Amino acid sequence: MRGQVTTIALVVAAGMAVFIASISTYDSLRAGRDRFYAAARFPQVFVTLKRAPLSVVAQLREIPGVAAIEPRIVRDVILDWPSAILPVSARMVSLTHAGDEPLARLHVRRGTPPEPGDSRTVAINEAFAEANSVKLGTDVPVVLNGRIQNFRVAAVALSPEYVYAVKPGVPIPDDRFYAVLWVDRSAAEAAFDMKGAFNDAIVSLTPGSDPGQVIDQLDRLLEPYGSVGAIARRDQPSNRFLDDELNQQKVMSITIPIIFFGVAAFLLNVVLGRLVTAQREQIAALKALGFPTTPLVLHYLKLVAVVVLFGSVLGLAGGFLFGEAMVASYHGFFRLPALVFELTPWSALAGFLISLAAATLGVVTALRNVVALAPAVAMRPAAPRRFRRSWIEALLSAKALTPRRVLAIRNFAGRPLRSTFTIVGIALAVPMVVLGLFWRDAIDQMIEVQFNLVERGNAMVTFPHPLNRTVIGDLAREPGVLVAEGLRFVPVRLRAGHRSYLTSVIGLPFNAGLRRPHDAALRPIDVPPDGITLTRRLAERIEVGPGEIVTIEVMEGQRRKIDLPVSAIVDETIGMSSYMEIDTLNRLTGEGAVVSAASLFVEPSALPALSRRFKELPVIESVAVKTYTLSSFLDKIAGIVLVSAGILTAFAVIVAVGVVYNSARIALQERAWELASLRVLGFTRAEVAQILFSQFAAEIVLAIPIGLVLSQSIVTLIARFHSNESFQIPGVVGARTYVVAVAIVVATAAASAYIVRRRVDRLDLVAVLKTRD
Template sequence: MRALERKLLRDLDRLRGQALSIGLVVASGVAIFVAALSTHDSLSENRHAYYARLRFADVFASLTRAPEPLVERLARIPGVAAVEARIVEDVSLDVEGAREPAEGRFVSLPREGAPGLNGLSLRQGRLPAPGRSDEVVVGEPFATAHRLVLGDTLVALLNGRRQRLRVVGLGMSPEYIAAMRPGAVLPDDLHFGVLWMERDALAAALDMKGGFNDVAVALAPGASRAAVLERLDVLLAPYGGRGAYGRDEQPSHRFVSDELEELRTEATLLPAIFLGVAAFLLNVVVSRLVQTERTRIGTLKALGYGDTRLALHYLEWVGATTLAGVLLGIALGAWLGKAWAEMYAGFFRFPETLYRLRPWIPLAAAAVALVAAALGTLTSVRRVARLAPAEAMRPEAPPSFRPSALEHAAVSRLASAQARMVARSLARRPLRSALSVVGVAAATGIVLAGAFWRDALGHLVDVQFSEVQREDATVTFNRPVSERAARELRHLPGVRTVEGMRAVPVALRAGSRSRRVELLGLPRDSRLHPLLDARLRRVPLPSEGVLLSERLATRLGARAGDVLRVEVLEGNRRERSVRVAGVVDEPLGFAAYMDTGALHRLLGEGPALSVALLTVDPRHERTLYARLEELPTVAGVTLKRALVDTLHETFFRVLLVFSGILTAFGSVIVVGVVYNGARLLVAEKERELASLRVLGFTRREISTVLLGELAVVLVAGIPLGLAFGYGLAALALTVMGPETMRIPLVIAPGTYAFTGVAVAVAGGLSALLVRRRLDRLDLVAVLKTRE
């Protein structure tokens, strides 16, 4: 081994504490980068392969009923590569042992062979035999949630008739990677399942013989989607077409895409912060190293080592430290990514979740980390190259202190000499002090941005499910019923109050933007679904015009006073203009509200209701749900409690795990910043501290000089970091979470306190780690040598 390489190894060993703490910061950043990107890559690759294998359609449309021969005309639309006509119907399900009602989506399977589009991946059992009207394939997630196995039976309310069906197979489909019931914000496998039935059998049960009510279309390469959508709408309009839409509005596809988008953001924003801090720490440590080794550098140059060789020597130190962090980060990131992908598999249903780490991801991580490290140390290394040997071999001039303006104002009035030493030391290197403060602030911000999710999600649940949705259950009717029919629900056992609503699918257009949503007609002073503003004050429902939820208004870019085009997606498919009367603040969902009467006028229909909100006496819950399921007019019942549980089990869990990771990694930064700051201070002040010891100061007394300076950095950095964390949290909210969810920026005082204390403790412990070095200070050796 060459002598210079030996020196490198010994330097690494001598500065191992610093190298380790910096390596850990690098590792944290790399781990998040690798975990988030590899999860993103794995999920999107899984989805891509799944879509390709089972031919996921590009365009979707549902309608009331069209005769089968229409399919040929649809197939002749220019740009259409394939058409799959199906029967799709949502009905109420009765599963043995289930406490709550569930809704099933029946999808027809072709008489022979596999569907041409939106295929079925059969996981167990077989397809229903031709002509058997009592056999179904059940979606595997739903079956798992209800512990259904092959041979079990369940009861479906098909066209008002209770029909007992036998499970002959379990399956999955790319159409339902996230199985979302209509209007739902999240997939919910316990209360919503997909069932596949042979086409003739389903047609017979639903009076659909010779017809279809749903179309999936694959586009030819290069086809114009907009043109196909338009043509489809024209052809389907006479048959009650509800407007064709592309993948971007397909609920499952959209939900998965949102999540993928989030992962990509996480993969860029957070690692950038971590690597920035690592670059700063490397800068501090290497510039100190170069300073203490000045004379050695001069000597080596005098011996004939070239500028580049010596500059490289210090870069190697940086490279080795960073690379060690990168390797650890890659290992950690791969492990985390695998766990992350598995967690996603809890609500994204793929036939198999294959986690893979493609080589470009760790390579990119290494490249980015090394570049950041090199940038951080560039100035110091340039100094090595530029140092003239003769000058270098003379010791550097002693640190110079001069009275500053601040001096007269404050410092000289400080009571103790230690306090003055701390103040002047900080003031002498304002940039470094400021950057240390920024480092602590960055860490505090990350910890806070990790910790606040619990508050925000808690508040979301509170507002949505205590203030906005005051019902216990929502009953959806097959088709609009009279107000009287709705009121009659009041007489069922356990029902305390009933409130009827009219819900109708519409497309809202504002300029070029449009969304398909449910337009809800509410009574003027709804008690079970009050409309609220951001401060939870009631917003009166105007007699004309529409109120939009904040999410929807943002999505459409619409404000109060704007005029929207409303296209009704059922019945007579009217198109009207409606003025936006205002915006309501609802955390969940894309909703648009109108006065029931105004909605009836818009639809050109008489008083009719399609949804009923109920409050229920919990003691009679089960009987009530059983009775509701038997009613032929009821399509489904949704329980609020079930929705809350699902939120907690799926989406919140992912967020909270993510928040835990941020908290842990944020602490790594605190340790890195404080530990390195402390080591540096000890190195710089060794002589001063030893002098104080000789003068008779105790270890405790000299520690105050060291700890005082670190304390100032922490005390300044933490409040700044809490403010930064607030901003980071606000930023995180704009990119995280489904677009239908408005997570409020709520941070409880306790969370600020927790964050501040956690950072202070992490900082304090790192400082104490370094303080031990003061006990080993060799007084004589330090004082006998010239600096």
């Protein structure tokens, strides 16, 4: 039983490894985040405004529920980074306590942050420093008020606000072109003319306080100062993505192990149950000799325990390696001071107990049926089944019904329950492999939808403040620009009943060609002039559907409120967006015909020169080029997904091998007497093997279509559970994935058939036939 024991143990190991790694990775990531948030005093509420005097802070501290408030100066700037081919965007944040802030305290990796009164040095975020080889003492040229001012890097640091650092308007971090700079407040006041004022505040709450009530009070008090709306920690960009990834990892720690353990449990029940049934005569002989039932049961339970223990040891090692690989893939993605893989002890114990329970159930069920028989009855071979002409034979011609085929067909049809279990077991091997492979298809679909269908331009520029739409014509005349379209981004709070969400509405020109929302069938939708269009995840967040009314509170300009119907629901794979026709949106803000950004389609060969040109234009705040965005997406998002997918595929192949091999191996064990009899009657080895394998081949042929149908259902379910507010995983499976999955199962079947054929050839006819005497 070496082969069977090994493959069953490997199936147990695969389920254990996925279970342990998923739960432990989730716990490790959550623990790393919680430790950092606690040590850095991460606030619960964040608010951005135009400008307010510091005297207002005293009023804000009086709001019920506010424990501490830290006013700051935060402004987006451009770095004139010599080696960067694109303008480097940066966020400059003021410090008042040399990094040891009352809230959002810096974690210093190297150096010393700017001391109070030091207006010449900065601390820089670690991700940008690593991506651009920034060392202590390096000069950072910052464009301030049209002039370049050099700051010296005095420290490299991390912040809980920028664990996942992305430039505004871009969903994917690209550390090459986005930096965070921390400067002393004196430097920020001088650079932005903010003496005695602030334009950003972070707030911590007293235990048990309701963030919603605090946010309402902050919005009321800061509205005269241009507040764009306070947000809770949940919606802070870095934390939201980290929470989404944690939730996805939590879902993965439940759904994927359930599938693996479910298949493993089914296999263990079938294999061990059929093993006991095949040994019924030996059990009966022992019973006849006076052996009580308990030692017999314990014998099989010991076998189960050995197999499960062997598999659990392998699974523990595999889970540790899998978990370490997963956590390592997060290092360049989430910037946490200490992110190490920590094995969750209870997951190993739970995995062992689940596997042991599944195996024990299969053995005990089969043993109960055997020991219930009288020894004299159980020692006799089971009564021959009544094989008759089946409906399968009626479908075939007389020429096709050779004696060997009739034997295979009647054995298959005469044991419908056993055949069904075998088919289901083999069928489950297909979705196991698909589950590991489909992530590449999902990523390809995300790229196709978001970067080819929705965002059709290959570059986007944003402006520091809304500009007259004539700037679009100026950009269109730049060398290499083939098409330019203006966009408008307006911060709004969407309300539907008691539900609200702070976001931005994207204003699109009528019949826009470079940014086109699409419906679920991937058909382009024109944004109508009299409603608002929501992405599906945003509509689900505020629980509205097409035709329902949404209240839009504009958070800038004349800060109007208006009720509009939801004109359409669109599907996008990244983020949660809303759209309006740009002229309608501009009338709502009362700011005239202005734009916040421009989507461009540029001749690819002209992109490098145009990028250098953008670095010289003061009206450009940031530039995003699709090529680099896609590269960052594949490096970061896809990298994490594919590490997990690759390891899951390896475990899925192990499960497939275990299922298919054991199906073939047990079929031989159950039919050894019949096959030996046929050999004695004159059948050749090849003819005997053909009888056995023709049934096995029929089971494979029937199992594969069932497995393909199950694959799509399981993938759809997994994709639904794994989608979140940051990314929507499409439940698509490409033809290539199906072909590879089927090929793996067929190859496994061929290898199993080869091993079993060798055993058929080595059958000891006398020994096999004697066991029945």
